[in-house]
């Protein structure tokens with residue numbers, strides 16, 4: 001699905017030098033590389049504060065910890081996403097309220113958010129799934145009307161633009177992941193929080209560091225969540241390439257779109273209004289009931305294809321509260337049976353794309 005090796009080989013000298021310099025300096029924890037990466041990412045995103053942390057799941061958890069929510073408070077998010085988003089809500093004793101997504105864009109549906117609001121609702125977590133932004137104008141409008149926090153899960157959409165703003169910098173807090181296969185991936189675990197609110201940034205910086213605002217004075221329960229200096233050094237090499245990586249992904253998606261335009265059993269990914277797409281995933285919908293067969297056919301030719309995601313979160317054993325009705329989730333219910341993601345990364349060349357697309361066409365002929 002990804003080719004991290006080929007990407008590394010193109011920047012090997014810079015990466016190797018960068019890693020070696022951290023080892024030479026022995027500044028492994030909170031060293032200058034972390035501070036420098038933080039400043040460079042703030043500039044790239046045009047956001048006042050970046051707070052690096054250990055991974056994307058921690059980022060989401062820490063974001064919610066900074067909002068002073070009480071057990072039982074409700075957080076609205078999408079039924080169709082990676083589980084981390086919902087996991088942290090439950091870890092903090094909060095209640096997740098899952099809503100349906102749009103069938104064409106896979107993104108959380110603002111109308112469904114509106115319907116799910118109760119007096120206990122305190123926050124919304126829009127997930128910028130597969131690399132494009134949810135309808136942030138509408139979501140911020142709903143949040144303002146009801147006095148809610150918005151935490152953007154931008155683990156899959158770093159670098160995407162929404163009306164001239166970067167994904168993750170529009171809500172109160174943005175949370176992202178530098179997991180190796182993400183659009184800006186390091187060589188291990190990593191994550192970060194973004195906010196333009198200096199008071200929130202202060203809280204987040206304390207929480208990531210054991211709730212400590214003054215050395216050895218612990219004002220609240222925090223966590224230990226840090227971005228390693230070695231990972232920061234790697235990210236500093238990769239950040240200047242992020243725009244070119246996004247373009248390479250878009251180019252591959254364009255190739256796929258053109259190749260599949262004439263296949264009536266396939267729907268190409270819908271484009272959200274007002275967001276550009278950085279194609280963390282290229283996800284087709286197979287509408288003739290043969291998704292699993294297509295997956296098997298591609299795999300028999302050595303082409304990986306993945307189902308993101310096969311089970312709606314409301315039906316996962318860990319999060320099944322029994323309070324949902326199937327008829328409220330017509331789109332998620334269809335998507336789990338139809339979605340198929342094809343290889344998508346920065347190193348796909350025309351030869352590979354030709355092989356993948358002609359194999360898909362062969363299946364439908």
Ligand SMILES: *Cc1c(COP(=O)(O)O)cnc(C)c1O
Nearest residue numbers: 055056057082084155156177179
């Ligand atoms: C990857 C991902 C996360 C979690 O990031 P980790 O760094 O793996 O903890 C959270 N939300 C979404 C949507 C993701 O894709």
